[in-house]
Amino acid sequence: MEALDYHAEERRKAEFDVEEMKIVWAGSRQAYEISDRVARLVASDPVFRKDNRTMLSRKDLFKDTLRKAAHAWKRIIELRLSEEEASKLRFFVDQPVFTDLHWGMFIPAIKGQGNEEQQQKWLPMAYKMQIIGCYAQTELGHGSNVQGLETTATFDPETDEFVIHSPTLTSSKWWPGGLGKVSTHALIYARLITDGQDHGVHGFIVQLRSLDDHLPLPGITVGDIGMKFGSGAYNSMDNGVLRFDHVRILRDQMLMGVSQVTREGKFMQSDVPRQLVYGTMVYVRQKIVADASCALSRAVCIATRYSVVRRQFGSHNGGPETQVIDYKTQQSRLFPLLASAYAFRFVGEWLKWLYTDVTQRLQASDFSTLPEVHACTAGLKSVTTSATADAIEECRKLCGGHGYLSSSGLPELFAVYVPACTYEGDNVVLLLQVARFLMKTVSQLGSGKKPVGTIAYMGRSEHLLQCRCEVERAEDWLKPNVILEAFEARAARMSVTCAKNLNNFANQEEGFAQLATDLAEAAVAHVQLIIVSKFIEKLQQDIPGKGVKRQLEILFNVYALSLLHKHLGDFVASGCITPKQGALANEQLRLLYSQVHFDNPSLLLYMVLLLERLLQSTSF
Numbered sequence: 001m002e003a004l005d006y007h008a009e010e011r012r013k014a015e016f017d018v019e020e021m022k023i024v025w026a027g028s029r030q031a032y033e034i035s036d037r038v039a040r041l042v043a044s045d046p047v048f049r050k051d052n053r054t055m056l057s058r059k060d061l062f063k064d065t066l067r068k069a070a071h072a073w074k075r076i077i078e079l080r081l082s083e084e085e086a087s088k089l090r091f092f093v094d095q096p097v098f099t100d101l102h103w104g105m106f107i108p109a110i111k112g113q114g115n116e117e118q119q120q121k122w123l124p125m126a127y128k129m130q131i132i133g134c135y136a137q138t139e140l141g142h143g144s145n146v147q148g149l150e151t152t153a154t155f156d157p158e159t160d161e162f163v164i165h166s167p168t169l170t171s172s173k174w175w176p177g178g179l180g181k182v183s184t185h186a187l188i189y190a191r192l193i194t195d196g197q198d199h200g201v202h203g204f205i206v207q208l209r210s211l212d213d214h215l216p217l218p219g220i221t222v223g224d225i226g227m228k229f230g231s232g233a234y235n236s237m238d239n240g241v242l243r244f245d246h247v248r249i250l251r252d253q254m255l256m257g258v259s260q261v262t263r264e265g266k267f268m269q270s271d272v273p274r275q276l277v278y279g280t281m282v283y284v285r286q287k288i289v290a291d292a293s294c295a296l297s298r299a300v301c302i303a304t305r306y307s308v309v310r311r312q313f314g315s316h317n318g319g320p321e322t323q324v325i326d327y328k329t330q331q332s333r334l335f336p337l338l339a340s341a342y343a344f345r346f347v348g349e350w351l352k353w354l355y356t357d358v359t360q361r362l363q364a365s366d367f368s369t370l371p372e373v374h375a376c377t378a379g380l381k382s383v384t385t386s387a388t389a390d391a392i393e394e395c396r397k398l399c400g401g402h403g404y405l406s407s408s409g410l411p412e413l414f415a416v417y418v419p420a421c422t423y424e425g426d427n428v429v430l431l432l433q434v435a436r437f438l439m440k441t442v443s444q445l446g447s448g449k450k451p452v453g454t455i456a457y458m459g460r461s462e463h464l465l466q467c468r469c470e471v472e473r474a475e476d477w478l479k480p481n482v483i484l485e486a487f488e489a490r491a492a493r494m495s496v497t498c499a500k501n502l503n504n505f506a507n508q509e510e511g512f513a514q515l516a517t518d519l520a521e522a523a524v525a526h527v528q529l530i531i532v533s534k535f536i537e538k539l540q541q542d543i544p545g546k547g548v549k550r551q552l553e554i555l556f557n558v559y560a561l562s563l564l565h566k567h568l569g570d571f572v573a574s575g576c577i578t579p580k581q582g583a584l585a586n587e588q589l590r591l592l593y594s595q596v597h598f599d600n601p602s603l604l605l606y607m608v609l610l611l612e613r614l615l616q617s618t619s620f
């Protein structure tokens with residue numbers, strides 16, 4: 001019987017409530033219904049086809065992208081889609097395009113850093129797309145180091161204007177999406193200078209092109225930076241270059257929500273942390289985490305379906321060859337990726353809550369959770385995008401030669417996805433930000449300041465630095481509290497060890513430079529603990545649907561134990577677990593995989609069907 005026919009048979013028996021799992025994946029019934037409705041809308045509209053994307057020239061690809069963006073906008077208006085539905089539709093169009101930055105950064109920056117008047121002036125035009133904006137922060141010479149940006153915004157009290165200028169070649173704005181051809185305006189991050197004094201980097205709204213003929217305005221040199229990685233991929237986006245030759249803008253075009261310049265040219269830093277200027281990046285980083293789970297689930301869906309259907313070797317007396325999903329090596333490479341998709345989904349849900357919470361706190365001038373939000377968004381963006389990029393490549397390999405075909409979907413998915421490890425903050429640079437947060441927390445232990453939130457475990461570091469993992473049998477590793485304590489102990493010990501070693505250096509900066517690699521690894525341990533703990537919290541919630549919670553528990557154990565296996569060196573070297581306990585964790589992992597491989601072949605397909613159906617519930 002063909003595997004697919006088998007599936008038909010097994011589907012009828014499936015205990016597992018797929019519809020409920022789809023709702024778990026979507027986050028709510030309403031979210032699922034919106035996603036499902038919009039996904040069908042896009043899939044049924046021939047204008048949104050994307051099967052030809054990799055065959056088009058750059059120019060035709062860009063025209064095709066503009067056509068899709070215009071059609072998407074037309075459908076949003078015609079169908080009176082809500083902001084959530086419109087965002088979903090743009091997401092399902094699934095092609096990097098200028099609107100990602102207009103809606104994803106330009107508008108959020110004005111909302112987050114503009115004052116009331118500026119929001120009232122600019123947002124209505126932006127919402128109606130009467131102006132199209134981009135986020136122009138990165139320069140040819142500086143991307144990670146925002147404080148190193150060179151573009152200047154010099155206040156002229158004579159005319160009540162700022163003069164925007166690109167003083168050097170390296171000050172050319174470089175990379176902003178939507179800049180090369182489409183944007184009429186840009187949010188420019190530049191050094192604010194008043195009366196000869198440099199006040200650091202602030203945001204300015206600058207018009208780049210005429211709203212009549214779309215030509216660059218006087219003093220503006222702008223264009224596209226050319227082909228990027230892959231054929232289709234990000235080449236649908238007009239990432240651009242921009243230079244200013246003493247371009248004058250009105251004073252009220254400086255975003256004044258965080259700091260102000262008076263008519264007299266006096267710089268006023270309101271009593272908010274200067275880092276609020278970075279707020280848009282924090283916002284996008286939290287969105288990128290949820291996006292990682294989507295990209296990862298798509299790759300794993302392709303690789304699972306291939307693994308279930310592909311047969312290779314193992315034929316006995318003329319019978320069918322073995323399904324490659326039966327091979328332990330295929331399972332040990334594939335199943336952790338499926339589990340990661342769910343792990344990233346749930347931590348992304350929590351991160352969205354954390355971001356919403358800090359936004360409400362900021363409105364009440366409560367900045368207490370800002371450092372943790374920065375550390376969480378930076379760390380989770382770094383860890384989930386690195387893991388997802390690696391996973392998409394692994395899924396390509398899991399599909400043998402066919403994975404390298406464009407028609408598999410994997411090459412394009414990889415080429416579009418991998419810049420997520422760089423944009424919105426290079427992943428290593430962001431890990432070092434997390435490390436800075438960890439070292440600051442460790443330095444305050446014993447000061448009476450109790451660590452809270454995702455770093456609360458550091459308050460139990462005395463216990464965590466000496467506890468012994470209570471594992472004597474493989475099945476002991478199925479206890480969430482045992483897993484949680486092992487991950488807490490590893491993270492605490494790695495951070496405390498770094499903090500102690502920093503003391504061996506003349507100063508913190510030198511120590512940080514010398515120990516950067518250890519610090520980045522300690523940051524990864526902390527972030528992976530957050531992901532594990534949020535998965536556990538998800539399992540503690542009421543999860544309806546027959547068999548759904550059971551499947552999620554299996555996925556949690558696969559996720560946590562495969563991570564422990566991958567980082568066994570950390571766990572053993574820091575003394576959290578013994579080599580024997582590490583071996584028991586591996587044994588339990590094999591048992592979890594082998595749950596798919598009961599003697600009864602129909603149960604094998606049943607469990608594979610579950611995985612496939614889990615994936616189907618991740619079709620968006």
Ligand SMILES: CCCCC/C=C\C/C=C\C/C=C\CCC(=O)SCCNC(=O)CCNC(=O)[C@H](O)C(C)(C)COP(=O)(O)OP(=O)(O)OC[C@H]1O[C@@H](n2cnc3c(N)ncnc32)[C@H](O)[C@@H]1OP(=O)(O)O
Nearest residue numbers: 100104143144145146147275278287288291374423424425
């Ligand atoms: C399809 C849907 C996908 C979802 C995405 C949706 C839309 C977008 C679509 C796609 C994205 C496409 C393109 C992306 C666009 C971009 O790439 S925009 C540019 C992104 N650039 C960056 O991310 C730059 C990274 N660099 C930085 O953020 C900063 O330079 C730095 C590394 C943080 C250092 O800053 P600096 O001012 O030097 O600070 P320092 O390290 O000295 O730290 C001082 C203290 O400030 C704290 N801090 C730093 N940043 C923040 C922050 N963001 N929030 C709060 N606090 C912050 C830091 O922790 C220090 O605190 P201490 O208490 O003093 O330790």
Ligand SMILES: Cc1cc2nc3c(=O)[nH]c(=O)nc-3n(C[C@H](O)[C@H](O)[C@H](O)COP(=O)(O)OP(=O)(O)OC[C@H]3O[C@@H](n4cnc5c(N)ncnc54)[C@H](O)[C@@H]3O)c2cc1C
Nearest residue numbers: 135136137138142143144175176177419422423424425428
């Ligand atoms: C597809 C794409 C779209 C983009 N869209 C936009 C956009 O719309 N708007 C915008 O403003 N920008 C955009 N960017 C730019 C992006 O934000 C930057 O490229 C990113 O912030 C990284 O900065 P960088 O290029 O300067 O890399 P660098 O910081 O130069 O990184 C290069 C290497 O140096 C290492 N490194 C740097 N600093 C340190 C340090 N202190 N310690 C240890 N290692 C370090 C990094 O880890 C990395 O390995 C985009 C980039 C891409 C690829």
